[in-house]
Amino acid sequence: MAVYEYFTVDVFTNRRFGGNQLAVFPDAEGIDDATMQALAAELNYSETTFVFPPEDSSNTAKVRIFNRKNEMPFAGHPNVGTAFVLAQLGRGGGGTLKFEEVSGRVDIQLMEEAGAVVGAKINAPQPLQTMGILPAADIAACLSLSETDLDLAGHPPLVASVGVSFALVAVSAASLAAAAPQVAAYHKLAAARPDLGGRLSIFLYSQAGPDIRARMFAPLAGTWEDPATGSANAALAALKLSQSNAEALHYNATQGVEMGRESHLELHAWRTADGVRASVGGRCVSVFRGTIQL
Numbered sequence: 137m138a139v140y141e142y143f144t145v146d147v148f149t150n151r152r153f154g155g156n157q158l159a160v161f162p163d164a165e166g167i168d169d170a171t172m173q174a175l176a177a178e179l180n181y182s183e184t185t186f187v188f189p190p191e192d193s194s195n196t197a198k199v200r201i202f203n204r205k206n207e208m209p210f211a212g213h214p215n216v217g218t219a220f221v222l223a224q225l226g227r228g229g230g231g232t233l234k235f236e237e238v239s240g241r242v243d244i245q246l247m248e249e250a251g252a253v254v255g256a257k258i259n260a261p262q263p264l265q266t267m268g269i270l271p272a273a274d275i276a277a278c279l280s281l282s283e284t285d286l287d288l289a290g291h292p293p294l295v296a297s298v299g300v301s302f303a304l305v306a307v308s309a310a311s312l313a314a315a316a317p318q319v320a321a322y323h324k325l326a327a328a329r330p331d332l333g334g335r336l337s338i339f340l341y342s343q344a345g346p347d348i349r350a351r352m353f354a355p356l357a358g359t360w361e362d363p364a365t366g367s368a369n370a371a372l373a374a375l376k377l378s379q380s381n382a383e384a385l386h387y388n389a390t391q392g393v394e395m396g397r398e399s400h401l402e403l404h405a406w407r408t409a410d411g412v413r414a415s416v417g418g419r420c421v422s423v424f425r426g427t428i429q430l
Contacts, residue, residue: 140161143424145421149364154397154421183203228246277324288306304371315353316353337354339365350390377405384404
């Protein structure tokens with residue numbers, strides 16, 4: 137039997153038991169796909185990462201990300217947290233890391249204070265893609281809201297991605313607090329839209345001055361609510377910039393308040409020759425470490 141070490145961190149927070157939980161297996165060679173999926177389900181966090189040697193030696197690592205039910209092509213807080221863990225192990229790459237993932241390469245810059253690594257900022261692997269509008273009434277039903285609770289002034293509910301797709305939905309502050317996922321409505325909408333590939337993760341947000349407050353529900357993927365969703369926040373940042381005349385934007389997002397796991401994310405978006413790009417960053421805190429025999 138082989139022994140594998142794993143670490144857990146709380147991501148997008150500066151205190152333990154806040155932010156979004158992540159488990160990281162920093163040396164996962166020898167663990168097969170089925171076992172990785174089983175470990176992610178057993179640990180029961182929104183995601184678990186497994187680190188392998190890179191296929192291209194100019195990169196830092198190959199990173200695979202699993203939620204409770206499936207492998208993810210890309211996700212935000214798993215990249216931030218995995219970079220933080222590798223830095224704690226002395227594998228910080230001089231402050232810059234490059235992860236190979238299903239959606240492409242993720243470039244990462246470590247965040248330091250007084251010589252210590254405290255978090256990371258990641259560039260999403262793909263430019264913004266929008267993939268269609270979803271019916272406002274159906275989205276409202278998924279969120280236990282009425283259609284009038286949605287804020288359609290800026291954009292309708294739509295699917296967008298910078299590496300993994302989310303339905304982005306603007307709502308009022310009161311509706312943000314009142315929302316709750318209705319699983320039957322999720323199944324109905326997912327069945328009606330086979331182009332979604334069975335994935336229906338809804339990121340809802342309200343404007344709070346220049347910043348936003350957000351929540352994310354993905355019950356079909358086993359995540360009733362997510363405390364912090366870096367990839368969805370990055371997609372929204374890219375969408376916001378695409379709808380403006382600015383060359384770049386920067387704002388902060390707060391998520392997880394309703395869960396008692398307040399999270400703080402820093403968002404940037406900018407224009408490039410191949411489209412609108414985005415990054416997301418934040419702090420991390422170490423929590424547990426352990427081993428498992430496989």
